[in-house]
Amino acid sequence: MSQLLTPPAADLSALETLALDVARACGRLIVDQRPGDLGVAATKTSLTDVVTIMDQRSEALARELLTQARPEDGFHGEESSRVPSRSGLTWVVDPIDGTVNYLYDIPAYAVSVAAVVGDPAVPGGWEPVAAAVVDPVAEEAHVAHRGGGARLLSPAGERALGIREGTELGAALLGTGFGYEARVRADQGQVIAAVLPEVRDIRRRGSAALDLCWVADGRLDAYFERGLHEWDLAGGWLVVTEAGGVVRGLAGAHLADPFTIAGPTGLVDRLDALLERVATPR
Ligand code: IPD
Numbered sequence: 316m317s318q319l320l321t322p323p324a325a326d327l328s329a330l331e332t333l334a335l336d337v338a339r340a341c342g343r344l345i346v347d348q349r350p351g352d353l354g355v356a357a358t359k360t361s362l363t364d365v366v367t368i369m370d371q372r373s374e375a376l377a378r379e380l381l382t383q384a385r386p387e388d389g390f391h392g393e394e395s396s397r398v399p400s401r402s403g404l405t406w407v408v409d410p411i412d413g414t415v416n417y418l419y420d421i422p423a424y425a426v427s428v429a430a431v432v433g434d435p436a437v438p439g440g441w442e443p444v445a446a447a448v449v450d451p452v453a454e455e456a457h458v459a460h461r462g463g464g465a466r467l468l469s470p471a472g473e474r475a476l477g478i479r480e481g482t483e484l485g486a487a488l489l490g491t492g493f494g495y496e497a498r499v500r501a502d503q504g505q506v507i508a509a510v511l512p513e514v515r516d517i518r519r520r521g522s523a524a525l526d527l528c529w530v531a532d533g534r535l536d537a538y539f540e541r542g543l544h545e546w547d548l549a550g551g552w553l554v555v556t557e558a559g560g561v562v563r564g565l566a567g568a569h570l571a572d573p574f575t576i577a578g579p580t581g582l583v584d585r586l587d588a589l590l591e592r593v594a595t596p597r
Pocket residue numbers: 409411412413414415491492493494495520521522523524540542543547
């Protein structure tokens with residue numbers, strides 16, 4: 316984005332703390348109260364796009380805590396109706412990112428809570444200013460606020476995050492993910508077939524929010540995916556940029572582009588050039 320949107324007068328560090336408290340509360344809920352017989356409560360865009368009762372309960376808790384703390388702010392979550400903002404800030408929440416992992420009890424899911432400026436329903440019309448992405452099983456949290464840097468909080472302690480430049484594409488470990496629609500997945504399969512021979516390897520962990528945070532903390536070199544939603548992206552986006560990386564669309568486009576590419580600038584440029592050659596135009 317060429318110009319940053321200006322947040323309303325607010326203490327961005329305090330917003331980060333609120334995001335962390337809420338994401339941790341939701342994380343405890345989904346771990347402690349996961350039913351043994353957890354099933355699919357509903358499906359959305361396709362049979363593969365599932366919602367569990369715990370996605371709904373986690374989002375309800377986030378909504379309640381955020382509304383209590385900041386009643387003038389808007390709310391934009393994955394599983395419930397939107398609340399327009401009266402303050403200029405909106406909370407973008409993914410109550411369980413990695414729902415399919417959660418359904419199968421695979422410990423790779425997160426709660427993402429981000430305060431954004433602009434309207435998150437308008438592609439290209441919003442930006443995160445404070446965020447927390449909590450992995451409640453690993454007891455890790457990636458947190459950031461605009462201008463304040465990004466940090467990883469874990470049982471081992473706290474560490475400031477800084478993305479390393481200089482990785483060549485051929486030595487890069489990439490993260491990616493797949494959408495829920497069969498047509499999009501068919502295209503994604505073709506892209507993977509073209510990218511895989513050009514890189515060190517590819518991981519599909521099943522949580523875009525964690526993928527982005529792993530780019531920020533160095534467990535992945537870069538990440539790309541087509542078709543992310545605001546809630547998948549908002550928290551991890553800020554963690555990557557505050558760690559010194561970039562998050563953008565294809566060919567330098569804004570994130571409203573169907574592709575999201577994240578990593579250190581040089582590697583993102585190299586990955587972008589490859590994706591432009593092999594990706595199906597929208
Ligand atoms: C999904 C995960 C997945 C990504 C999908 C997302 P959900 O979110 O982040 O890794 O590949 O594009 O929709 O459905 O688990 O909240």
